[in-house]
Amino acid sequence: MFNPSVQHWLDLAGILAFAISGALLAVRKNLDVFGIVVLAEVTGLGGGVIRDVLIGDVPPAALTDLGYLLTPLVATVLVFFLHPQVERINRAVMVFDAAGLGLFCVTGTVKAHAYGLDLLPSIVMGLVTAAGGGVLRDVLANEVPSLLRWDREIYAVPAIVGATTVALLIHTGRLNAVTGALAAGLAFALRLLALRYNWRAPRAWRRRSGTADHGGAGA
Amino acid sequence: MFNPSVQHWLDLAGILAFAISGALLAVRKNLDVFGIVVLAEVTGLGGGVIRDVLIGDVPPAALTDLGYLLTPLVATVLVFFLHPQVERINRAVMVFDAAGLGLFCVTGTVKAHAYGLDLLPSIVMGLVTAAGGGVLRDVLANEVPSLLRWDREIYAVPAIVGATTVALLIHTGRLNAVTGALAAGLAFALRLLALRYNWRAPRAWRRRSGTADHGGAGA
């Protein structure tokens, strides 16, 4: 879809952003330096690895492209020495993470479809690519995945919108570098808006009516 | 083993029951609507996906048959709007869940054997098919898997009995729709009896003698 070299650099930027979020959580949880490395690798690469195992592309790209494996180490070094500064620019990290989200929901959907999946399962694989690493990160850190929590800004919706847009582009034969980038940009923008305006997803019906909609007790 | 169309509807019924248990846990944990969807999908499809990845059938059936992917969404809608009512008929949900347990321990064992595994590993895959989704559900909800807990009614024993019965039927060349259904019914009945009479599995030797056997402090 994109120029392979451009695609590769975009992938690495997305992996770096995801890995930084994993490394920062490791520091907050007081883990040691190997804990930081493991959470950085798992967060950066986990979503793509789950997708690759499920669609049958093994060994996954994360194990065949050295850049993928090494990028989370860069995140580890950055966070290890500079974590107070990185925390302070947490908003900037969130922007990178949103860019990774936008990129990976698009490339994940495209790759799954290229491996023969129908459009709906391909959308699911797009969501898995974008959000799977973060879920593994939270499970390893012994927390309820942020993706699932009511008191966090929506993460799944932007990814689903981006992946669905790509699926429609594939279906109508209009997917190319420009439209693909627009789909990624759409997911990116939605995530930024969700962060800016604290968009949250509703909880189940009675729970929603029973408590205040924003600012309740949390999970 | 069964008529393919009958098999398919039975699969969907089992997935629906499992997905409802996932969605209900998501509501109890105060997750948002995407948390409900994710737990419903993971609980309904997780066991089969793990089995398919391990026996080498990728992409797994959950990603190639739209009915599998859509059924947990039905569970989500049901639970989202009707969760107080669904909680009230929780016993009915447990019966469906027990039916799913019976069905999946049988079909999981049969499929694993059809993919070339020996009888004992096939039994393990039957247990994984029946119980894997529930384990993933509990891990994502940040709880000790109910399957492993001393203070929950036995879940593994009915699945192991059902899977072992099927393995013996395969070994003696007597597996057919009737005997397979009987094996599933056996697992189903055992699980219902366990729920009715609060059958629990023992803990390790000294722990068992040290505390009251039923109604202790829990995990």
Next chain:
Amino acid sequence: MFNPSVQHWLDLAGILAFAISGALLAVRKNLDVFGIVVLAEVTGLGGGVIRDVLIGDVPPAALTDLGYLLTPLVATVLVFFLHPQVERINRAVMVFDAAGLGLFCVTGTVKAHAYGLDLLPSIVMGLVTAAGGGVLRDVLANEVPSLLRWDREIYAVPAIVGATTVALLIHTGRLNAVTGALAAGLAFALRLLALRYNWRAPRAWRRRSGTADHGGAGA
């Protein structure tokens, strides 16, 4: 690399040691007998299964070699009846576990390379083989993986050193039964020294300078 029969017995010994650590944690967490079996199986076999799925060797060896599947049951029986005694000889178990660590980081690296991975990803697979089962054990027991925790003796470093040594031996064409055994022995010795002298890995920079290095509040 080794004589196949020797290799097989070494594998079983390593699996037994890992499985005992899983079964002991299950007893400590007050799980029932099936919880003990599941944690024993997952801890003993999990690392190798993850590696096999990622490198594309499915069904994994754990499902095709009955000895692999049965060994954790031996650990379960031992721990079920003798857990106070096994706890008392916990140091001995730690020595076996260290032996498993040394063995599996070597065999995992060799197998991954034999399946076509480059040296660096092979090292990662060596670490996954040695440490993956323990991570799954802790996730199922709803704890932060001991591998990642600051207040536990280092586990990753010995495995990485052993795996890297093997990778260098492969690279220089000097891998044989003797040098492979030496690499495993090196990892084994490092882990024993870490246990003996409470070697811990540093946490992130400011955290490290902010609190006492040993004996702080823990994770």
